[in-house]
Amino acid sequence: MHACYPGPRIPDVPNLPPPTAMLRSLVLPHVRAVVTALVVAAAASATMLQAQVATAPPPTTARRARITGVVTDLASKAPIFGANVTILGTPLTGTTGADGRFVIVSAPPGIFTIEAKRVGFAPQRVENVRLVADSVMTLSFAMNISATRLDQVTVSGTIDETSVAKATITVEKLTMEDLPVPPTASAASMLAGKVAGLAITRPSGAPGSGVNIVMRTPISGITEGGAVPSPLFVVDGIFLNQGQSITTQDIESLDIESIEVIKGAAAASLYGSRAAAGVIAITTKRGKGLALGSTQFQLRGESGIDQYQVTLDKNQHHQFMQDPQGNWLNATGQTVPREQRALKPLGIMDAPYTSPTYNQAALFYQPGSYNTQTATVQGNSAATNFNVAYTRTINPGVLENNEGYKRQSIRVNLDSRLSEKLSVGISANHTRGVQDVSAPSFNNFYRIDTDVNLRAKAPFPQFGFPYVIVPDSVTLYTNPLYTQFIADNVVRRARTLINVNGVYRPFSWLSMAADGNYDRGDLNQVSYTARGTPLVTSSGGLSPSTGSLYIANNITDGYILTGTATATKQFGALTARLSERAEARREYNPSLNTTGTDFATEGLKAMAQARTKNSSQSITDYRVMGIITTLGLSYADKYIGDFLWRREGNSLFGSANRWNTFGRASVAWLLTEENWFPFTSFNNFKLRYSFGVTGVSPNFSNQYEAMSSDGSGAIRRSSLGNVNITPTFTQESELGLDLSWNSRLSVSLTYVKNSSKDVFVNIPAPAVSGYQIVVTNPARLGGTVYEATVQGAILTNPRGLQWTMLLVADHSDLSTGRFGRTCFADGLQHKCDGIRLTEMWGNQIVRDKADLPARHINSLSQFDVNDEGFVVPVGIGNTWRDGIGKSLWGSTVIVDGVSYGWGLPLPRYDANGQLTYAKIGDSNPGLKYGFNNNFRYGNFRLYVQAAGQFGGNVYANSNQTFYASGDHPNVDQYGKPDELKKSVRYYNAVSNNNNLYLANFVESGAHVAISELLLGYTFEAKQYPFLTKIGVGRMQVDLMGRNLATFTRYSGLNVMAGSPTVRFDDATYPLTRTFTSVITLTF
Structure with a gap:
């Protein structure tokens, strides 16, 4: 089948410069050069740090201000050493000494936000601080050891940094403190049970497999066989192209510093037609959290075992005729071979086997392993911060003769403050992955009788396989060990992400930023069966294969350019922030798939040897232009508004509807800032409301006529193009309450009502057109969601037991208002x-x-x-x-x-x-929930996560x-x-x-799973002098467990199977539980 989608140039959207040439080797040569240069630059920066300690930018003749103050622990009132106090938007930073005091000299006059940060504490901010020339501003920060999400700062839901405590929209920010157990599979799976309104299922336990994610309620996916759109992933400002499957397989979880989950149309409207399903924005480590003037080297090694979690118990009895000696009988009572045996007259399975029986799962599955090693160097100075990391992961899984999944990743992040007005940054990441795709049919495996020995030695081994190829003479299924033995199906992936950014602040009230982002993904799959390979026929015999070779090459290549100008001005008690952003994006995805059969030569893995070849080729190329205006207003820090308007031109939209508008309006009221608010124990009591519109883009082919050929020369019309197709528009209203009590407990409650119109549906094309279907926008979906997040510090004794907890829960309802x-x-x-x-x-x-x-x-x-x-x-x-x-x-x-x-x-x-x-x-479950607990006592740490659902x-x-x-x-x-x-x-x-x-x-589907467990101990050099002798400042030893146990009455194989919208459990690669030990050395 070959589909042709003519892609005329779109006059409404300016033709952007083309991306790099496609279909080259998997590794971009120029990326190697960039990464090498960055590593050298980072290393050079590290050698200069001592000279830059406490060094401010060169003095100027302008009149300056000075900031002094103290940072203390809220609970114990003790001073905090090593906290960084920063004037946001400038390179100016001060670090606290042993007495908790800091000083920032030569600060420019203007209105700023001052932030104090220290690892292990919640960041604290003082906003709208007016610095006056030739004066001294004194500030005090009381930091809480329990960092609740209301204490965090979000940078993804809005153009500018915004405190979650004062945000008008829902953005959940998780730091690595909230994510102590990195996943063995998709990086997105680490969010399960930690964010309300997020449904994550994992249908397969195969190494390198992905997860299915739905935020709140599905906003599309109503077409025949249609999948629900997945969230947009953004890594360091780079929109990940979604042309390849399992996008998050290319993200190294150990590089992550924080994750922001942007739920709903109002919060995600900044991202336009790619964001109706939500946004997951990932920020990687950049060395900013280190004390000024420090360089840190870190080595991390993790190793452990992988075990299958659930398998089907095999029957230990049979229903066939047998004599007392154990011989099989036919219907007349004559001794016959096993394959000719007859059912007992009543066909009851209750006769014991007289021959040995076998544990098929133990014969087929093997204990796997999991290994990952990471080397990191990072540093922070007054002018430069950087992070360089390399990670290697090997996860062979639980199948014999299968190498599972291997990945290598290198990342370089570098920020440089060239002056107090100009700063630049660069991020570069290259990841390579190799997945050995599992070959056996798990359905057939479970059908093999228990008296069959999968490892019975063959009297005359064939093709190097030592066991009988057809061990069950009744079912005639191929031995799954042999299926995997001859399998040669490998997927190789490469991903390159580059971000270059700069911020220029010519005046205290104006900042200008520019970003250039590049994302390149290469996927190559080769599946090969050599000529002469014995294959099992329908009669159970063996027949040599004539050979086959399948080669797929798919590329995603895209870039995004943005430019932003932000002006901030104070008018009495009113602070206004106006931002203008321009965005240009292009994505180019070519693919070429070729199948060859009937090979001329044995053992030669080359397409040229195939006598019969079939190829299919496709190219998708689309462009997006966007203009975004945002206005933020804050009156006396208690009445807050945020308004966004996005005008987007997109070549995926039909030519008759090329430009569309998205946006939001949101407000918040901080009652704790009112003089009359009676409850002084509340640090924050905020009501918020938002309304927003975002969308889902049509598929590339929807606006074009599509025809196909069956290879005989006949052309068949398949899909009629629709020039009037529009994006799906999702509207959402959100009402929420955020509160924080005594800096120990925070609660967020949210009610959401959403509706999607112009949802895509395949309908029969008019008969006169000669086409079969046409994609239109007739459908409507709607839903409601209730979300709750409770986070608190239950015990806070700094010298005794400390206990923090996180509880998330949600319930959603969805209906199809109109199908069309x-x-x-x-x-x-x-x-x-x-x-x-x-x-x-x-x-x-x-x-x-x-x-x-x-x-x-x-x-x-x-x-x-x-x-x-x-x-x-x-x-x-x-x-x-x-x-x-x-x-x-x-x-x-x-x-x-x-x-x-x-x-x-x-x-x-x-x-x-x-x-x-x-x-x-x-x-749909009645309630989804997650319960996370962190316990600390001295140098010990225990983390336990339980997650599950009621109903569904x-x-x-x-x-x-x-x-x-x-x-x-x-x-x-x-x-x-x-x-x-x-x-x-x-x-x-x-x-x-x-x-x-x-x-x-x-x-x-009700269940509760103990999904994550960590028990660790920290060895500090000052407590254990032997570490100093080997140059180690700290050693962390952890024992980790993942997918440890699931408690449920469900009788199938995987209670978490399928997708959030279709929970369908079939026999697939089993989910595995993993036990590992981790040693982390910090120099």
Whole structure:
């Protein structure tokens, strides 16, 4: 299939300079040069730090101000040593001494925000400080050891830095103190259970696999097979191109300094048509947190084991005929090979195996390992701060002959304050990853009988494989060990991120900033089967492969340029901030996929050897222009407003709707600043309201006609272009309350109501056009969300036990207000007006005699309700318990002229004779929650996270699949009384032979998981002199556990499977639990 999307030049949007040439090698040569140069520059800066200690910019003849003060611990009142006090927007910084005092000399006059920061404490700010020439300003800071999120500063939801305590929108900021256990997989998974309104599921435990994320409620994804849009990821100001899958696989979590989660249309409106699903903004380490004049070297090593968490128990009994000696028998009682054995007359699985049985999971899975090493050097001086880090990760997983996932990452961040008016910065990151894709069918693995030895030695090994290739003569499935043994399917990724920025402050009231961002992603997949490789045929024999080779090359290449001017002015008690930003963005994504078969030569891995080749190629190229205006107002620091307007031109929008507008209006009222506020124990009591509009861009192909060729020369029209297509617009109203009590407890409560209009839907194209479908904007979605975040310092004794906690919880509701086309079934979802995206729709098994067909109204006595609640046909004078006693299993019953299998459940039909189709469940939980606890005592630290949900359903397709094949442990009847035993055919009927979505396989998804655990001890050199002898200032030893245990009544394989909108559990690579030890040396 080959689709062609003509992409004419868009006259409405200026044609920006083209990006670098595509389809080159995976590693950009010029990036190596840039990174090398930065490393050299950073190292040079480190050698100069001592000379720069406490050095301010060169003095000028202008009249200056002076700032002095003291920084103390709020709880103990003791002075804090090593805190940095900074005039934001300038390079001027002072560091506290042992007495907690600081001084900043030669400060420019104007209105500034002064911030005090120290590792382990909440940052403290004093805003709107007026510095007057030839005067001294005295400030005092009382810092709390418990850094609540209201104490943080956000830089992502607004153009300028804003205190969360005074923000008018919802932005959750997490620092590395909140993220002590780095994930083994996607960096985004570290947010699970820590942010209210964030739903994260992980459908696979394969090394390098990603997660599914939905913020609050889905805002699109209603098209047939349509996926819910994922959040926009921003790393150091760089928008990550979303043309590649598992974007967060390219982010090294150990580089992260903080993460800001921007939820909802109001908060994310700054980002326009890419942000309706929310924004996750990541800031990496830059050395700013170090004391002035210091350089720090750090080595970190982590090593441990990986274990599969849940697997399906295998049946220990069978349902086949056997003589006392253990020989298999056919229906006439003759001894036959295993593959010709016959079912016992009643087909009950309760006969013990006479031959050895095996633990298939222990034979197939192996204990894996996890290793990561990091080397970091960072420094901070009056003029320069930098961070250089290298990380190497190896995670082979739990499959034999599979290398899992490997990644190497190097990052260089450098900031330089060239003068008190000008500062520049650069960030460069290059990551390479190699993923050995797992090959076995996990469904087939669980179907192999327990008397089959996967590691039975082959009498005549083939292709170097020592075991029998087809170990089960009945199922004829390929040995999964062999499937992985011959697999050669490798995905190589490379990601290069570069940000160059500068800030110029010509006057105290004006600042100008510019950013240049570049993102390049390369993905290369090669899947190869050598000619002559033995493959299993449908009859269980072996046939040599003719050879096949698949090569995919996909590139994402884009840049973003922004320029911002911000003016701040004070008019009495009113402070106004006006910002103008211009943005230009381009993304270019070429891909080339080639498949070759029928190779001429054995062992030669080259496409030129393939006699038959098929290729497909695509190119997407789009551009965005944006103008953003923001106005921030603060009156007496108690009435705050923030207003944003964004005008965006986007070539993904239809030519008739090329330009669109997004924006927000938000206000906040700090009641604690009112003289009449009666509760003096509250540090902060804020009401906030915001309304915003943001959007989702159409796909590149939606506005163009698409045709395809089947390779025979015939052209088929597939998709009709839509020049009128618009982005999806998401509106959101948010009402919130933020409060902080006695600097020990903070609470945030938020109510959200959102609606999305112009949601994309595939509809049948007009017949006269000759096309099959066209993408339009007819649908509407709406939802409500309730969020709560509670954070507090329960125990704060600086010399005893300290305990801080974080509790997050949320509930959401979603409905489809309008679908805009004929209703249809899309897997478990029913796409129709008024139907929630999270609802599960399917069929039912009869559980009430009243639901039997009307023809049986006078024959209800010939049906019975069994112990599992199903209505089953039993005939006259029988009950469901008579299957063995009267030898009825396997027989038929005729009721009112209809023949039924005795004792077998029946699918439910409606009055029209059609299978009933109705709601059978809902993936949406009643409540999601996370509970995080940090304990400290002396040098010890303990961190525990529990997360889970109440309510919500999961579709246990894994159970249905193995009911149908007779491999589920519930099919094993050994040990039951005869009257309760059921035949294998019964369980096949319960699953309807795995052909329908059935209500009886919908289970509760309620669970609680102990997802993260850390126990650590810090060795300080001043306490342990032996460290000084080897040049180590501090040594941290940690024991970490991830995905330790899940407590649930769910009977399937993975209660956290699927996506937040469709919780569908199937047999995949199992989730793993990881135990590691970590040693971190700081020099």
